[in-house]
Amino acid sequence: MEFIANYGGSSDDEDVVTPRKHKFYTVEFKLKVLKHAKEVSNKVAAEKFGVHRKRVQDWVKQEMLLHKIKESSPAGKFKKKLPGGGRPLTFKDLDIQLAAWLRERRSKKLRVSNLILQQQAVKMFNAEEDEEVICGITISHDGSEDDHIHCFKEDGPIPEGPFELMVSRSAIQQAAGLAEEVDKEQDDENGYLSDESLNSNMISIVNQQNQSQFDDETNDNYRTHRTEEMVSTTDNETELFVDISDALSERDKVKYTVHTKTKLPEFAKQEMSVVREHGEFIWLHNCLENNENFAGFIIPPAPPRPDFDASREKLQKLGEGEATMTKEEFQKMKQELEQEYLATFKKTVAMHEVFLCRLAAHPIFSKDPNFRVFLEYDNDLLVRGKNKREIMGSLFKRFSQSADEVLLSGQKDIDDFFEHEKNYLVEYHTHIKEATGKADRVCRLRRSVAECYSRIASNLEKCGQLESTGGDKEFGRFLSKVTDTLERLKKAESRVGTDEELKETDTLRYFTRETSAAKDLLYRRLRCLANYEAANKNLERARARNREIQKAETEQAEACKKFEEISALAKTELVDLKKRRVEAFKKNLTELVDLEIKQSKNKLSLLQTAVASLKISLPNSNGGQIPVVADFSS
Known part of the structure; x- marks a missing residue:
């Protein structure tokens, strides 16, 4: 490995700028x-x-x-520097060697200039063996990244591989902040924001509704939409309670107010509230997923990104068609969109709260320093988005993990329990993923049926208005009642679709991601097993050559210890997952059946009332009334 130093010089007519000196304050x-x-x-x-x-x-x-x-x-x-300040050690081992060499020279009272120090550094660097080192930002399977750069050699990761990206991230954030300020100024000058008056109006209305409905226990509380009940396994006297007390939608972002109550001594306060965005939830999930101490646990799946694209698209179409609508039609469609937006809003809040409650109820995750920072730090966590290189890196890592899983799939597990769980989860994940797609399709068809009711009602209402003005007024009133019945049927059908989505589709989707997290746990354990078997082979080779036996024994003992620890934790986690899954499906499917029965009774009552009303109000050809002869007792 050669070290090439490039000291870019300057020509005579160039101005040499003296580097700015930074003062440090206590x-x-x-x-x-x-x-x-x-x-x-x-x-x-x-x-x-x-x-x-x-x-x-x-x-x-x-x-x-x-x-x-x-x-x-x-x-x-x-103190003058905060933690993490100073020059990052790019080559820690060489810095330690160079510091020892410098102390030795000074103890002998030998002259050490910057040039001599630089020459010795180059000499030490070039003396290192030529070895290929791959460095890159590690990215999880969902395409997000952590805060470290990891370096890997041919025989595995370098222990001193991770280096914080605080300096570079700070520079990027400052540049992004300046660019954002410029963009906002240009938008204000060009008047781009004026086109979103309707959107802003709707979001402000939804936020007002959220503010009034979040604490209203008589309304359909969003916490009833949780996929599974949270049961804390921590000590009751020092339990950690986390909830989302409020949420606010600002254009394309949702800000969640995370409220925490605790008596744990690790926290500075017993009660605190912070504002967090979705990206900060993803950052917390990545920190847990990339922590090797949690390799034996099923990491709770990250909450899905808030998706208001469909509502905004409908809102845009509503704004474009405002000129062709009557005031009543516009207010009616606007109210429907607000209700749809509010339902999506409440559901995404519930999903984010479930994620935090899962962590708070866990005896190990609740003690994670990053989780405490998430709950306690008042300011933004400055989580930035991924650039193109990191997105490509995430794809590459996913392909690498998939290839590694294929290579490890042929490896026979030494424990029958994990061999059975692996085969079971692979098949179960395939079926539940397919079931999620089918259930999602059913929900879309429910919404389509409800929309058809609305369109039929709208056209019949126009026909009724025409009959009332220039035709048969009695028939116009008859069509008006039919229209009212169809509108009520539309609401009932929408309610059925919403119940099916919350109780069935969301449960299937949640445990699809939960099963995927369990598969990742089995992959990490299988990787530890492969490393353990490789360490055994290396120990046998070392003993055969009678060389580096102690090092091989140490590596074999560490691999064995890590494999046994992750196996013990994984067995407990998989058993707990099966129990939680069964309880959640029983609870949600039972509630779904009860809601389906309730809605069916409401629809039957609605149709009975409508038929009776229509037959009474419809005149016959002789000018009399048609008697009611319908019998619904059967």
């Missing part, structure tokens, strides 16, 4: 500036203490962390 100084900024303003505080106003703004965001550092130790107030 925690005590920063808090003093913040105190003055609160009393007056950021600008006045920056001028008084001789610092840039941007730094004061950054310190305002870091105030909680600064107080924690100051209280951590007597010397905390004299």
Whole structure:
């Protein structure tokens, strides 16, 4: 491996810019500036203490962390750098060797200049064996990434592989923030936002409805839409309670107010509320999924992305057709869209809350530091989206995992329990995924039937208006009653479709993702088994060659310990999954049957009343009334 240094020079007529020197301030100084900024303003505080106003703004965001550092130790107030600051060690082993060499030279009172230090670094680097190293951002199967770059050699991952991306991410976020400000200014100048007045009006109405319905126990509470009941396995005295107390829709984003109550000593407060977006939920899921300490657990599936595209598309069409509608038709369609939007809104809130409750009720996940940061940190977590390279990396990783699963599929498991579970879950996942698609199709057909009722009612209403003005007025009133009946049937059919979606389709979809997470657990265990068997073979080869036996024994013992730990945890998790799945299906399907019976009775009563009313109101050819002869007793 060769080290090539490139010191780009400059020509004589180029201006050499002196690099800007950054001053470092103590925690005590920063808090003093913040105190003055609160009393007056950021600008006045920056001028008084001789610092840039941007730094004061950054310190305002870091105030909680600064107080924690100051209280951590007597010397905390004299610290100048926050955790994670300073130069990242790109080659940690070489830095350690170079530091030891430097201390040795100085102990001998030998001269060490920057040039000598640089030459020694190049010499040490080139002395390393030529070895292929692959580095990349690790990405989970759902296409999202974690906060680390991982490096891999031919014989496995490098222990010191992960490096935080804080510096680069901060620069990217600053650039993105500037670009976003420019875009907003251009939008305001060009008047792009004026076209969304109807959309903003609807969303504000929905938010008002959310505000009034979230705490109204008499309404159809969104918590009844949970796929499964949450049962905490933590200590009751120090239990962690998490719920989403409020949610707000802002254009294409939904902001969730996560409310937490706890007596756990790890938290600074016993009650707190933070605002989180969907991307931050995905970040939390990725942190759990990429944590090797949780390899033996089924990671709760991440909540799906809020999908309001269908509602917004209908809203756009409604806005375009406003000129051709009467005021009553427009208000009626607008009310229907608001109800549809609200139903989707409540469902996505419930799915996000289930994810958090699963973590809070778990004895291990609830103690994760990233989960505490998610619940406790007041500011945004600054989770950015993926670029094109990361998206391609996610596809590559998925292909790699699929190929690895194919290679491991032929490996016979030493435990009959896991061999049976693997075959069972593979077949079960295929069937439940297909059932989810079929159930989703049924829900779409239900909505289509409801729409057909609405269209028929609309056309009959127009016919009735024509009859009332220039035809048979009695027949016009008759058609008006038929229209009213069809509108009620449409609401009943929509209600049936909503119940089927919440109780059946969502349950199937949830456990499709849960089964996929269980399959990932079995894959991680099978990978540990393969590593354990490879370590056994390496130990046999080392003993045959009588070389590096101790190293091979250590690796074999570690692989054995890891495999046994993940096997014990996986067995418990799979048994628990089966129990939870059976209970959830029993609960939701029983409730669905009860709702179907209730809606069928309502529809039957509606049709009986409608037929009786229509036969009474329809005149016969002799001018009399047609008697009611319908018998529904059978």
